[in-house]
Amino acid sequence: MKIIKKLNLSSISIDRLPLTKRTLDLANHIVKGGTVPPIHVMRQVDLYRILDGRHRFLAHKLAGKQQILVKYSEVI
Secondary structure: OEEEEEEEHHHEEOOOOOOOHHHHHHHHHHHOOOOOOOEEEEEOOOOEEEEEOHHHHHHHHHOOOOEEEEEEEOOO
């Protein structure tokens, strides 16, 4: 089952921060009230690891947001 919810940025682990023009454009879009699709994460013991959406994650940080919409599968 896919779960979509908002998470605090601090609960997400990221292995690299891709600061590019694309990231800056996304941050500007978010600041202006625009939305982006949820990032894909994998739930770990105490954090979530990003599988897809590093640019969107960093754009949220640059835009001063505290939370981001994520999508992940709950393991049964």
